Amino acid sequence: MSDSPVAVEHHGLELRHHFATAEQQRDAASLGMWLFLGTEIMFFGGMFCAYLVYRLWYFNEFAAGSRSLNIWLGTINTIVLICSSLTVALGVRAAQMGKRTLLVILLVLTLIFGLAFLGIKGVEWYAKYKEHHIPGASFDASDLVRDYPQIHIDQSHEQIYFSLYFAMTGLHALHMIIGVGIFLYLLYHAAKGRYGPQYYTPIEMGGLYWHFVDVVWIYLFPLLYLIDRKPLG
Amino acid sequence: MATTVITPERENYLNQEYGIRSWLLTTDHKRIALLYLVSITFFFFIGGFFALLIRLELLTPAGDLVQADTYNKLFTMHGQVMIFFFLIPSIPAVLGNFLVPLMIGAKDLAFPRINLLSWYLYIIAGILMLHCIVTGGVDTGWTFYTPFSTAFSNTKVIEAGLSIFVAGFSSILTGLNFVVTIHRMRAPGMTWSRLPLFIWAHYATSIIQLLGTPVLAVTLVLVVFERAFHLGIFDPTRGGDPLLFQHLFWFYSHPAVYIMILPAMGVVAEIVPCFSRKRIFGYKAIALSSIAIAVFGFLVWAHHMFVAGISLYSALIFSALSYLVAVPSAIKVFNWTATMYKGSITFSTPMLYAFGFIGLFTMGGLTGLFLAALGIDVHVTDTYFVIAHFHYIMVGGAVMGYLGGMHFWWPKISGRMYPEWLGKFAALIVFLGFNLTFFPQFILGYMGMPRRYWQYPPEFQVLNVLSTAGSTILAVGYVLPMVYFLWSMRYGKLADDNPWGAAGLEWQTTSPPPTFNFDHEPEVTWEAYNYDQIPAPVEEVSVER
Numbered sequence: 168m169s170d171s172p173v174a175v176e177h178h179g180l181e182l183r184h185h186f187a188t189a190e191q192q193r194d195a196a197s198l199g200m201w202l203f204l205g206t207e208i209m210f211f212g213g214m215f216c217a218y219l220v221y222r223l224w225y226f227n228e229f230a231a232g233s234r235s236l237n238i239w240l241g242t243i244n245t246i247v248l249i250c251s252s253l254t255v256a257l258g259v260r261a262a263q264m265g266k267r268t269l270l271v272i273l274l275v276l277t278l279i280f281g282l283a284f285l286g287i288k289g290v291e292w293y294a295k296y297k298e299h300h301i302p303g304a305s306f307d308a309s310d311l312v313r314d315y316p317q318i319h320i321d322q323s324h325e326q327i328y329f330s331l332y333f334a335m336t337g338l339h340a341l342h343m344i345i346g347v348g349i350f351l352y353l354l355y356h357a358a359k360g361r362y363g364p365q366y367y368t369p370i371e372m373g374g375l376y377w378h379f380v381d382v383v384w385i386y387l388f389p390l391l392y393l394i395d396r397k398p399l400g
Numbered sequence: 401m402a403t404t405v406i407t408p409e410r411e412n413y414l415n416q417e418y419g420i421r422s423w424l425l426t427t428d429h430k431r432i433a434l435l436y437l438v439s440i441t442f443f444f445f446i447g448g449f450f451a452l453l454i455r456l457e458l459l460t461p462a463g464d465l466v467q468a469d470t471y472n473k474l475f476t477m478h479g480q481v482m483i484f485f486f487l488i489p490s491i492p493a494v495l496g497n498f499l500v501p502l503m504i505g506a507k508d509l510a511f512p513r514i515n516l517l518s519w520y521l522y523i524i525a526g527i528l529m530l531h532c533i534v535t536g537g538v539d540t541g542w543t544f545y546t547p548f549s550t551a552f553s554n555t556k557v558i559e560a561g562l563s564i565f566v567a568g569f570s571s572i573l574t575g576l577n578f579v580v581t582i583h584r585m586r587a588p589g590m591t592w593s594r595l596p597l598f599i600w601a602h603y604a605t606s607i608i609q610l611l612g613t614p615v616l617a618v619t620l621v622l623v624v625f626e627r628a629f630h631l632g633i634f635d636p637t638r639g640g641d642p643l644l645f646q647h648l649f650w651f652y653s654h655p656a657v658y659i660m661i662l663p664a665m666g667v668v669a670e671i672v673p674c675f676s677r678k679r680i681f682g683y684k685a686i687a688l689s690s691i692a693i694a695v696f697g698f699l700v701w702a703h704h705m706f707v708a709g710i711s712l713y714s715a716l717i718f719s720a721l722s723y724l725v726a727v728p729s730a731i732k733v734f735n736w737t738a739t740m741y742k743g744s745i746t747f748s749t750p751m752l753y754a755f756g757f758i759g760l761f762t763m764g765g766l767t768g769l770f771l772a773a774l775g776i777d778v779h780v781t782d783t784y785f786v787i788a789h790f791h792y793i794m795v796g797g798a799v800m801g802y803l804g805g806m807h808f809w810w811p812k813i814s815g816r817m818y819p820e821w822l823g824k825f826a827a828l829i830v831f832l833g834f835n836l837t838f839f840p841q842f843i844l845g846y847m848g849m850p851r852r853y854w855q856y857p858p859e860f861q862v863l864n865v866l867s868t869a870g871s872t873i874l875a876v877g878y879v880l881p882m883v884y885f886l887w888s889m890r891y892g893k894l895a896d897d898n899p900w901g902a903a904g905l906e907w908q909t910t911s912p913p914p915t916f917n918f919d920h921e922p923e924v925t926w927e928a929y930n931y932d933q934i935p936a937p938v939e940e941v942s943v944e945r
């Protein structure tokens with residue numbers, strides 16, 4: 168390498184001093200992101216494990232809780248999130264092709280979809296708040312006991328369903344909020360023209376994160392909303 | 401290259417920049433390692449202070465120095481500080497941070513800024529923990545067992561939980577950085593089969609950190625939520641399951657033992673061949689046994705729960721699986737011993753620590769087999785036998801490895817030599833003090849003295865006095881190196897680039913190394929541990945100040 172490593176630091180296209188080539192830098196970022204997503208899977212995995220145990224134990228309460236969720240808002244949110252993943256994927260392509268305006272538009276669309284998801288989620292949470300379905304001192308699932316006389320519902324077990332519902336969707340929403348922050352950062356730098364065919368790693372990495380958060384929802388939606396929707400006999 | 405003349409003015413990572421900003425905003429892995437060194441030493445002495453108070457209380461059978469509530473807090477804070485703020489970051493964050501790029505011939509870790517971030521997360525977690533300690537502490541035991549921690553304890557569980565949550569992310573980021581660095585940043589010619597075993601050990605450790613720590617994080621989130629909002633997930637009176645907590649907790653916390661011991665094994669694998677002047681015996685077996693320990697480590701967690709009410713069949717399976725861990729551990733011990741066989745051994749300070757490690761780790765490991773055996777475990781669960789066992793692994797193993805590594809690489813880190821006779825003396829003190837402290841606890845535990853009580857029947861007193869006496873000797877052994885390391889930074893003999901005649905890229909650059917580690921990018925054309933081609937060091941090659 169060069170005799171004076173400090174001089175290398177600022178020349179070249181965003182190549183940091185300790186990497187030999189841009190390709191090595193991109194590979195490192197990509198591997199790092201995938202490993203991080205691996206830790207995220209383990210992070211959510213703990214909750215999925217708790218969900219599995221209690222769903223097997225308290226199926227009636229889980230089914231009743233699931234029926235009380237707004238399936239239409241959940242479905243719309245799923246579509247919104249899939250659309251945002253599409254705009255992200257197209258955005259990475261736009262960056263690779265060096266289409267700056269298209270990239271900015273796609274990033275803005277992604278942000279709109281992401282915020283729409285959070286807004287709809289907020290509406291759903293507010294409805295749960297109104298119904299006293301938020302775990303804690305004011306939790307009251309007597310409406311579910313009344314609505315489903317065919318099955319036995321234990322209120323404290325119902326609270327476990329809603330605890331997991333809020334913990335899982337809450338952590339997912341937290342990841343969405345972090346994602347919005349990341350995409351605001353990317354949008355700012357994309358608008359300044361920092362990304363192009365030579366350097367689009369941040370867009371790609373931000374995209375990976377966004378897809379991951381999307382995939383988590385793809386699992387959460389059926390697990391929380393679609394437990395047992397067939398009519399009670 | 402190794403024989404270049406040393407001039408005190410030569411530019412290195414320590415003297416390139418001065419001032420507090422150049423340290424707090426540094427992205428140099430070597431400087432971050434030193435930041436970690438200072439902070440974990442601080443927490444080591446805090447944790448040690450709690451340990452001494454525990455031992456002082458147990459000097460007499462009556463609960464006289466502190467009352468039960470205070471005692472509960474003492475052993476809790478001792479455990480939490482020592483595990484999360486000393487043992488887990490110790491070797492990886494200090495020696496690993498310093499050495500991983502040097503050993504593989506890289507200029508820095510793959511993500512230098514994330515490396516700095518991990519230190520700041522550690523500091524935030526540490527401040528939270530200190531605040532928690534001075535405002536009352538926690539009394540749940542380091543394990544946070546529910547429902548006591550979520551429904552009954554009226555101490556600062558939430559704050560301690562958040563602190564360890566943040567510390568966990570610091571640990572994850574370090575592990576992530578190491579894995580990417582080892583995969584992507586190796587110098588030309590540094591193939592996987594030429595990597596130092598220290599690197600293999602850190603690779604295995606990082607895998608555990610990446611896969612295990614997030615589970616602990618989410619478990620603590622659930623505990624905090626449960627305590628704050630009374631969810632009922634772990635509360636049996638509301639349909640929750642405390643065993644689920646224990647499963648999730650030990651899924652991380654058993655592998656965490658290997659986060660502590662694997663790096664120490666890596667250190668020993670560097671020291672032993674160097675002071676035996678021989679190529680390491682069974683390179684591949686040692687490398688793969690590190691990976692095997694990381695994998696098996698994830699399959700044995702429920703052996704912490706044999707008496708917690710899990711089914712006999714799952715207990716049987718976990719008991720059998722726990723024995724598996726002994727296989728790669730024994731492979732390592734046998735290979736180190738075989739390396740020494742017919743070697744030309746020098747009894748220098750790092751080697752004394754390596755000897756100590758091998759002996760104490762073997763004892764800790766063998767008593768671990770007692771505990772893996774279902775029948776014996778039921779008898780000695782929650783007694784001092786368990787305490788003695790895991791202190792043989794964590795203090796006799798991990799801390800011995802850490803101190804051995806600090807002595808071995810101190811010339812590289814500081815550019816100075818420590819006084820060798822004091823080093824040997826301290827190593828001896830540590831070994832004697834350690835055994836006097838913890839060996840009696842095996843006997844106490846087997847006689848039935850339970851852990852976590854502030855008073856005990858008078859017939860246990862003699863052994864407890866021995867243990868307390870040992871702990872004060874051990875404390876002296878730990879303070880000594882800190883004193884002479886600090887002394888050596890100013891007054892120590894200037895170190896040669898390769899004072900031990902050791903193999904490994906880190907010894908081919910200057911002591912201390914320049915900011916970007918190597919003046920020329922190294923190219924590796926030799927196999928690891930080629931001691932047959934490296935001359936043993938001649939006495940007194942260093943330049944006197």
